[in-house]
Amino acid sequence: MRPHRFRDVTRIGPVQVGTHNDRRGREKHTAACTAPGCGFSADYPDRSAAELAARTHRCT
Numbered sequence: 477m478r479p480h481r482f483r484d485v486t487r488i489g490p491v492q493v494g495t496h497n498d499r500r501g502r503e504k505h506t507a508a509c510t511a512p513g514c515g516f517s518a519d520y521p522d523r524s525a526a527e528l529a530a531r532t533h534r535c536t
């Protein structure tokens with residue numbers, strides 16, 4: 477369910493935003509929707525982009 481170790485996890489609506497480091501140690505910011513059947517998940521290079529995506533996400 478959670479392939480990475482997230483830190484600083486916040487929830488914006490149904491979307492969780494968390495920060496983690498990829499295999500190369502670079503910081504990534506992931507927005508992942510927790511709504512059943514949605515499946516939205518995306519990585520962003522900075523936190524503000526991930527939070528913006530979370531705020532503007534609409535489940536299909």
Ligand SMILES: [Zn+2]
Pocket residue numbers: 490509510511514515516533534535536
């Ligand atoms: Zn969604």
